[in-house]
Structures are given as C-alpha cells and as structure tokens.
Amino acid sequence: MKFLVFGLILIAFFMAFQLNSDFNTYHAERSNQHAIVEPEDAYIGYKCENVHIRIQCESPAWEGTILEVYNNMNESAHIHVSLAQQIVGIEIKNSEFDLAPGDVEEIIARISLPAGVYYVEFTISAEFENGTAKMLTICSSEIVVETAKPKISKTLLSGKTVVKTHTKETWTFVISVENPKENSTVKDVIPGEFNIVSYSATTGNVIITTTGKSKHISWTLSESGRLTVTIETALNPAGKQEFTSPGKYYLNEGAELDGIKTSPIIVYAVCN
Structure with a gap:
C-alpha cells in the first residue's frame, strides 16, 4: 500500500512538472509569435x-x-x-x-x-x-x-540656315553623346564646301582626316561628352567663295554612334 501511495505521489509530481514545462514552452512560443504573424496584421x-x-x-x-x-x-x-x-x-x-x-x-x-x-x-x-x-x-x-543605352544628338548653336551665295558664312554645332560604351567612336563627315575652323571635345580624342575634299571627324570616347565644331564656307578650286550656286547644302552628313545616326544640319543658299 505504501508503495502504491508513493507511486501515485511520484506520478502526480511528474504530471505537475510536465504541465509547468508545457506552460513555459507555450509562453515562449507565444512571445515569439508576438511579431511573427501575417506581415500587415502583426503587432x-x-x-x-x-x-x-x-x-x-x-x-x-x-x-x-x-x-x-x-x-x-x-x-x-x-x-x-x-x-x-x-x-x-x-x-x-x-x-x-x-x-x-x-x-x-x-x-x-x-x-x-x-x-x-x-x-x-x-x-x-x-x-x-x-x-x-x-x-x-x-x-x-x-x-x-x-545599362543605359547610348544616345547621340546634334544641335546648331550659331549660324544662319538661309544664306546668300558667294558669301562667307560661319556655323557652330555641337554633337552630344550620352552613355557610350568603352572606347566608342563617333563619326561625321563635313562636305567639301566647308573648312573646319576649330573643334573642342569635353572628353576623349578627336582626329580629323581629309578624303578628297571632305573632312572626316573621328571622336573616340568612353563617357558622356560634347564635341563643339565650328565650320565656314570655303573657297572652291577656282578661288570663288562657296556657295557658288543656290540650293540645299548639308553642313554635315549626320553624326553616327553604334548604328545611331543624327539627321544632317541643312542650310539653304539663295542668289545674292
């Protein structure tokens, strides 16, 4: 009988301990759940x-x-x-x-x-x-x-778009490039009716070559920049001032970068 009573006491003590452990575990989990519930509905x-x-x-x-x-x-x-x-x-x-x-x-x-x-x-x-x-x-x-796509544009800064024949004229335009690839090259051609007076780039390296009467611009760069070019009407081989006849003339053929090409700048000559 004593053994039975002692056994019952042990069982009761064990159950009380187990309930207390579960309660503590419950509280620990409950504390954890205090934050980890549905995101917008959490405390x-x-x-x-x-x-x-x-x-x-x-x-x-x-x-x-x-x-x-x-x-x-x-x-x-x-x-x-x-x-x-x-x-x-x-x-x-x-x-x-x-x-x-x-x-x-x-x-x-x-x-x-x-x-x-x-x-x-x-x-x-x-x-x-x-x-x-x-x-x-x-x-x-x-x-x-x-990666940003390359962009190129051309803007006429100064100079007339309608001029007289046999009259010396000057124009300045700027080629703007954004987001070029490493060592990209911008190409442009100035027709034989013009001379290049000056050019200036904010970045990169510019090379001018002559093929026939045309001037070829090659601008190598690796970052966004601007190339400013000033041109003027030239003397033709006979020594006469361009433009010798009325009509439509391109100041350049259109600057090109990675297959992207700007429109040419056009001027018109009328009889003097």
Missing part, C-alpha cells in the same frame, strides 16, 4: 512597396518608398530597419525611428548600383515596453539595374 507589421524596381545605372540615384512598417500595438515602439544582407549602393534613409500606436512609417531607400539584378530583404527590430521583436521580411524587392 509590428510591414508591407513591401516597389517590389519591382527598374533603373538605369547611369541615371541619378533612385529614391523612394521600399517598405512600410505598422505599429498595431497600443504602445509606442522603437523600430530599426536594416538590409538582411548589406549591399553597397543601397542606403536606407530612415533606418531608425519611434513609431506611435497605430502609425505607419514609410521606409525610404536610395539606390545607386552597377548593372545587374538584386534581391533585397529586410530585418525589422522593435523595442517596446513589454518586450522586443525581430523579424525577416517574407517579401523581397527585385531591383533591376540596366
């Missing part, structure tokens, strides 16, 4: 914004909302937001802040990255009166940084 919730960002690597840095953080509790919380994996070129502008009950904070990111595809996740930490919470976002932002 400290979040929502990913701009999950697909497409920018060009040569353009100014992209800046905008990339995440929203909610405080669904009835007490204030101190929040810290960071990248789950640090990526040089992504900066969180407001990474640490206090969030009042019911408030929402927009997380602003500044992105300036080389060409490539990036996937960004965030770690959100919160400190409040009754504890702390930390979570990894289950959504991520895909950032696609594209």
Whole structure:
C-alpha cells in the first residue's frame, strides 16, 4: 500500500512538472509569435512597396518608398530597419525611428548600383515596453539595374540656315553623346564646301582626316561628352567663295554612334 501511495505521489509530481514545462514552452512560443504573424496584421507589421524596381545605372540615384512598417500595438515602439544582407549602393534613409500606436512609417531607400539584378530583404527590430521583436521580411524587392543605352544628338548653336551665295558664312554645332560604351567612336563627315575652323571635345580624342575634299571627324570616347565644331564656307578650286550656286547644302552628313545616326544640319543658299 505504501508503495502504491508513493507511486501515485511520484506520478502526480511528474504530471505537475510536465504541465509547468508545457506552460513555459507555450509562453515562449507565444512571445515569439508576438511579431511573427501575417506581415500587415502583426503587432509590428510591414508591407513591401516597389517590389519591382527598374533603373538605369547611369541615371541619378533612385529614391523612394521600399517598405512600410505598422505599429498595431497600443504602445509606442522603437523600430530599426536594416538590409538582411548589406549591399553597397543601397542606403536606407530612415533606418531608425519611434513609431506611435497605430502609425505607419514609410521606409525610404536610395539606390545607386552597377548593372545587374538584386534581391533585397529586410530585418525589422522593435523595442517596446513589454518586450522586443525581430523579424525577416517574407517579401523581397527585385531591383533591376540596366545599362543605359547610348544616345547621340546634334544641335546648331550659331549660324544662319538661309544664306546668300558667294558669301562667307560661319556655323557652330555641337554633337552630344550620352552613355557610350568603352572606347566608342563617333563619326561625321563635313562636305567639301566647308573648312573646319576649330573643334573642342569635353572628353576623349578627336582626329580629323581629309578624303578628297571632305573632312572626316573621328571622336573616340568612353563617357558622356560634347564635341563643339565650328565650320565656314570655303573657297572652291577656282578661288570663288562657296556657295557658288543656290540650293540645299548639308553642313554635315549626320553624326553616327553604334548604328545611331543624327539627321544632317541643312542650310539653304539663295542668289545674292
């Protein structure tokens, strides 16, 4: 009988200990679940914004909302937001802040990255009166940084578009290039009716060659830049001032870069 009573006491003690252990485990899990529930409905919730960002690597840095953080509790919380994996070129502008009950904070990111595809996740930490919470976002932002396409344009800065024959005239135009590839070459041709007075490039190397009467411009560059060229009407082989006859004349044939060609600049000569 004594053994039976002693056995019952041991069983009761073991059950009490087991219940207490389960209770403690329950509380630990409950504390963990305090933050890790559905993102927007959590006590400290979040929502990913701009999950697909497409920018060009040569353009100014992209800046905008990339995440929203909610405080669904009835007490204030101190929040810290960071990248789950640090990526040089992504900066969180407001990474640490206090969030009042019911408030929402927009997380602003500044992105300036080389060409490539990036996937960004965030770690959100919160400190409040009754504890702390930390979570990894289950959504991520895909950032696609594209290589900017080359651009070329030509602008007439000075000079008339309608001129008299047998009259010396001068024109200045500029060739502008954006986002060229490494060691790209811009080519242009100045017809024989003109002389090149001067040229100046903000970057790269310019070579002028003559084929027949035409002047060939070859501008090699690896970054965005401008080439300014000044030309004038020449004397023809007989020593007469161009233009010797009325009509339409091209100041140049059209600057070309990687298969992209500008339209020629056209002037008209009328009888003097």
